[in-house]
Amino acid sequence: MSKIGHFCLICPKINIKFLSPRSFRFLMRQQKIIELEKKYIMQTYIRPNFVIDHGKGCYVFDKKGKKYIDLVSGIATCPLGHGNKELANAVKKQIEKLTNPSNLYYSEQQVLLAEKLVKLSKLDKCFFSNSGTESAEAAIKLVRKYTKKPGIISTKHGFHGRTFGGLSATWKEKIRQPFKPLLSNFKHVDYGNAAAVEKAIGKNTGAVIVEPIQGEAGIIVPPKGYLKNLREICDKHGILLIVDEVQTGCGRTGKFFAYEHENIKPDIVMLAKGLANGIPIGATIAKEEIASSFKSGDHGSTFGGNPVACAAANFTLDYIAKNKLIANAEKQGKYIVEKISSLNFENVKEIRGKGLMIGIGVKANAKEIVKKCNEKGLLINSPEDNTLRFLPPLIIDKNLIDEAIKILRKIIN
Numbered sequence: 001m002s003k004i005g006h007f008c009l010i011c012p013k014i015n016i017k018f019l020s021p022r023s024f025r026f027l028m029r030q031q032k033i034i035e036l037e038k039k040y041i042m043q044t045y046i047r048p049n050f051v052i053d054h055g056k057g058c059y060v061f062d063k064k065g066k067k068y069i070d071l072v073s074g075i076a077t078c079p080l081g082h083g084n085k086e087l088a089n090a091v092k093k094q095i096e097k098l099t100n101p102s103n104l105y106y107s108e109q110q111v112l113l114a115e116k117l118v119k120l121s122k123l124d125k126c127f128f129s130n131s132g133t134e135s136a137e138a139a140i141k142l143v144r145k146y147t148k149k150p151g152i153i154s155t156k157h158g159f160h161g162r163t164f165g166g167l168s169a170t171w172k173e174k175i176r177q178p179f180k181p182l183l184s185n186f187k188h189v190d191y192g193n194a195a196a197v198e199k200a201i202g203k204n205t206g207a208v209i210v211e212p213i214q215g216e217a218g219i220i221v222p223p224k225g226y227l228k229n230l231r232e233i234c235d236k237h238g239i240l241l242i243v244d245e246v247q248t249g250c251g252r253t254g255k256f257f258a259y260e261h262e263n264i265k266p267d268i269v270m271l272a273k274g275l276a277n278g279i280p281i282g283a284t285i286a287k288e289e290i291a292s293s294f295k296s297g298d299h300g301s302t303f304g305g306n307p308v309a310c311a312a313a314n315f316t317l318d319y320i321a322k323n324k325l326i327a328n329a330e331k332q333g334k335y336i337v338e339k340i341s342s343l344n345f346e347n348v349k350e351i352r353g354k355g356l357m358i359g360i361g362v363k364a365n366a367k368e369i370v371k372k373c374n375e376k377g378l379l380i381n382s383p384e385d386n387t388l389r390f391l392p393p394l395i396i397d398k399n400l401i402d403e404a405i406k407i408l409r410k411i412i413n
Contacts, residue, residue, distance in 0.1 A: 055082025126307025132246035132272035133161025149206035212258035218387035219359025253329030
């Protein structure tokens with residue numbers, strides 16, 4: 001018998017593949033994990049039939065040792081990729097020092113992170129939570145407290161989370177319907193149409209909430225000047241502008257915040273996903289006069305802004321700046337678009353996005369393409385039936401992009 005690769009044995013005479021004992025144990029363990037997941041975990045996700053065990057850079061590996069190029073990066077949560085030892089050391093150091101004394105006490109890591117985000121956003125104060133949807137809840141409560149008006153204008157196809165406030169701002173009826181009645185006084189208008197927003201403003205309108213690029217809708221980029229027009233409309237009518245940077249933020253679009261592409265200043269910004277490279281954290285950042293409307297007891301979070309998450313976030317922001325990952329996002333994003341465009345894929349209708357937030361409109365069933373890509377060792381995502389979504393780590397390079405597109409080309413051409 002001769003050894004094939006790392007795991008398989010072949011019997012030359014009868015040409016039958018056998019798993020080595022080690023590989024067989026990994027396979028059984030993977031299947032057992034899948035069985036236990038179905039038994040013990042609420043079934044709110046549809047997962048592919050493998051278990052990701054570990055990662056390195058832009059690669060992840062399943063329990064059988066199969067390698068995948070990761071163009072999902074935890075749905076934009078891992079800008080530094082996987083297995084960053086410096087990040088692990090920073091988190092380890094903080095855990096050994098202090099985990100979570102709660103927000104009843106001052107936290108050095110939290111203050112350092114708030115200072116960074118205030119300088120980056122050019123706003124004034126932060127509230128820390130644990131996720132993007134929690135950052136939406138804080139923003140909605142800020143609007144209510146500051147403006148004394150319950151009305152918020154959101155957009156069709158927009159996504160702002162799945163808790164009751166975030167879900168009320170979210171448009172997709174499929175995920176809204178089972179939980180109605182939701183919060184009242186939310187209106188949804190056409191995305192990219194500033195005039196529709198102005199028309200929807202009423203006497204009880206306190207704010208407009210918008211994504212600079214719609215992520216869960218399939219990477220929808222609004223017309224140039226859209227955010228600038230919204231800023232002018234909000235100023236004209238004395239209402240607040242909330243920009244949801246949960247998916248677009250932390251350098252993904254080639255600017256730290258996507259709203260910087262239009263040189264505007266929001267009243268409130270929501271941030272999460274890539275902020276701590278996969279460690280749960282959310283942030284709501286606001287102008288001084290709005291932020292100061294929150295008083296002791298108005299809002300809170302036991303784990304929000306804990307020292308471990310903030311240490312991870314501080315390291316992540318420093319690493320992004322030190323290694324010029326925002327410039328790399330812009331550069332490699334352009335390369336992906338140019339590369340795919342030059343190959344004239346038969347089943348590709350259009351390519352949308354900015355930086356390393358890219359949507360590819362396809363003629364075929366996108367979810368089937370995702371499944372086949374997984375089988376060939378490429379992780380991509382499909383937020384809609386006709387769209388492939390690329391959200392790779394910001395550390396990705398041309399060689400890895402070429403490798404990924406080579407796999408994709410065999411499947412969708």
